[in-house]
Amino acid sequence: MQRNYHRTNEAHRGLIIMDETKHEQPLQALSRHFRVNGGRWGSYRNLAEVPLFVDSRASRLVQLADLVAYATWRRYEFLDGRFFEPLIPKFDADGGVIHGLVHRRDVKEGDCYCPSCQSRRRDQR
Template identity: 50%
Template sequence: MHLLYADESGSAADPNQIHFVLAGISFFERQTFWISNELDRIAERFNPAEINAIELHGSPMMGGRNMWKPFPKQDRIQAIKDALSVLANSHLSNRIFACVINKAKVSPHDPVEMAFEQLASRFDHYLGRLHKNNDTQRGIIIFDKSTYETTIQGLATNFRTLGHTWGVLRNLSEVPLFLDSRASRLIQLADLVAYAIFRFYERHDDQFYSIIADRFDQEGGIRHGLCERL
């Protein structure tokens, strides 16, 4: 089983932001425990007595908001980099899938719908490639609870029955699941990945993106894991 943990960065409704990003990280099920433990070690630096009270969340960490306010900026930025490095240094089967959308360029289409269609179909295509290589796996997409839950659930059901632009989803075992990010380090890591990609496109800041840039799904020199609608 491959688990795609996904989250967004940027607001689909904010006119002051150019881009919307939906990103996910695919983990083979036996990789998740190790990744979570490594992320716990990073959180432990900030509250050793209660590490579960520390949520690794890109925008608050960068801006020093909420629980991150007491900590020096350089420590917060280093924690983001270290968390992304956990992914960068992990097993090669752990892959990023993401869609970056210039909202004005796709208007009046809904960027959330467009991004999810790309994310789901590319993950499904990856699982299909594994099957062709005699490694048959099913997949589940796991999202942070968000205002897009109803939209995404409906889309996923339609994709499995009526189809999407390129066919139907054949390799997903269930409609997307939704978790509270506070309970999942892997959702938190997906948030950091989405944030790194958003800052790269929105702010031309590659300090985080450069750490994970080679972890997008690719095969034969073709990068399947990144969709750009710019």
């Protein structure tokens, strides 16, 4: 999504917010590495702040992120889409291709018809 906005000269700033955990120190080191070296989708130039760690019991937004993660996990692990299906239109998409959701799988498994894979099928566009 960041690249989509950047192309239209709408540079936005983003935040990385994580739930407090006993793993905070290694995650801070990892976040510094990502900020300097980038990650899978390139560099992260538009972060407004260093990653923040908050107690999820005190933050409704972190609780919401947990619910989205749980719904996504249920969909892909147990094919239970009842919580996930209403979220699909909320993922970032451009030209019918969902960019905010990626399904990593072994190609040998055959065709996948999940929303992420379906949006990338060449014969559907």
